[in-house]
Amino acid sequence: MDRQAWFAMSTEIKNWDAIFVGAGITSLACAALLAKKNPGIKLLLVDKHIVAGGYASVFSRPKANATFDCSLHKLSGMQHQGNLQRIFEYLGLDNALELVYPEDYFCSFFDDHSLPLPNDANGVEKLLCKQFPAESKGIKTFFEQVRTFGRNGYYQFQMQEGSFEPDIAQLRYAHKNLKNITVEQGLDELFDDQKLKEILAAPGIYVGGYPEDLGYLYYLHVVYATLNKGNAYVKGASQNLSNTLAKQIEDAGGKIQLGTKVEEILVDDNLCVKGIQTKRGNFYSDRVYVNVSPHYAIEHLFDEKIDFTDIKEKLRALKPARSTTTVYLTTDCSPQELGVIHSESMIFSSQLCNAAVQRKAAELNDFDEQLSEEAFWKHSPMEVTNYYKLDSAGGYVICLNVLDSIKHWPMRRTQPYREKKQRAAEIMTQRLINHVPQLEGRINYSEVSSPHTYVKFTNNTDGSGYGAMVSTDLSGHLFHRKFPVKGVEFVSAWVAGPSYEAAFGYAEMKAKKWRAA
């Protein structure tokens, strides 16, 4: 359907059953679940970007013969009884999509050796006990914590609705003793070996936090989700998943309007939502799901006369997770031939103990540029994904990722910004080459996405790709309670938590509550 025909039809529908502001993965999942459960439901998703999916999207560089995936490659919970696997089966995505199950969780690279971790929890536990025999008691305790407390956190949506009953004593112990400490503190209590601590803390990169950032109890659930419940990659990249969901929604009669910025969420005099305003016209519904950063939504999407004093106060406590700086590379032949043999690697600095100290020093010095580049780019763990190994159709693609801060980046479209991107590419690429020397001279394309790039495409606060930081302070996470505008609900990583699994799980919970509100 062309744009004019679509617009003519859209304006004929005076009242949508629900409108989604933003067509990110949580919106797509929620709308697909609603459409499946409620045949005939009229759903409208509106996004300013030209493709659906939010971060779960790709961009192509035909001259480099490459398609780059913007999203994390690891979909957790993809084994039997995994939450995501279950929802995929319900939506028929397990048949519609081809999944790749990597053999390694990731390979750890230190200066003097590398250590591939198998993609199962028992295997990792055994391997680490063998590699770090003096720490075996702590390793067993850690994985027991993952199996009990991590598992309880993993099934929290089911716990809320009563289909999963935890042991109350375990729950109480975890909430009293593990919720209020950071990953750094939790691992320090168990271990002395810095290399081991770095390996165990590394999956924090999947949720946008360093060990000093993340709450330990929450983190145990991240390990449980990604390691104990299996992980997979979608062939055709994240865009394939997003497009498949989009097709399900449209096949069920819903509409996805891309390239359309929502200018305002319309509210009546009784503080009930009534629709949205866009440059293509107004669209009406008494239920609007907001799939954007709450800070952005409050600041830009509502009439300034609405009193959001309480919400703004709560949002001050809702800190964004770290943003990322990503270097997208292509090589002139298969990355495996050049020595990048694992689908995912974590490269650790030779100055292991200094990484956290340097990050804290950078922050204390107002994110001084030089200190920040040293801390985030040179000495913090760098994740390397060999996308070619996961799906050769995207080209000879490797991505390098570090968690970063927008605060030391100059504004886009300035010379200092361009120079900084160049430095990021050089420093991060060199780190990889130091471990895989055969790559020298074999990289034929390089492109950098900075935290500002993510702001441009998603409006996420400070470019966070993971929503809110899940730290030891959870007070801001209930910002949406007693929201003053009736009919508005938030769906995104900002309320669900980062990861596909959290997005789908939260979307499922929202879809189950349909009509209950």
Added chain:
Amino acid sequence: MNYENIFEASVEIICDLKDFDEDEVKGDMTFEQLDLDSMDFIELQVVFRKKFGVNMESEVFADGKVSTIDEMCHYVLELRQAA
């Protein structure tokens, strides 16, 4: 099971969750005053289900229909009576 039983149990749980003394917890205290976070609410839901056999819906907390200890106790009592 009456309101007093539920209130006593609520105070006990909240004291345990947030390290309050029993005499510090009053029925008209809001959840904000109690500084309950999202995990505390989950624990409350689980404990109340086990203790009283009721499923407290997250939505009643989200939309502010239940925002104090008193309101929560009345809500639990209603759920019990409806069961």
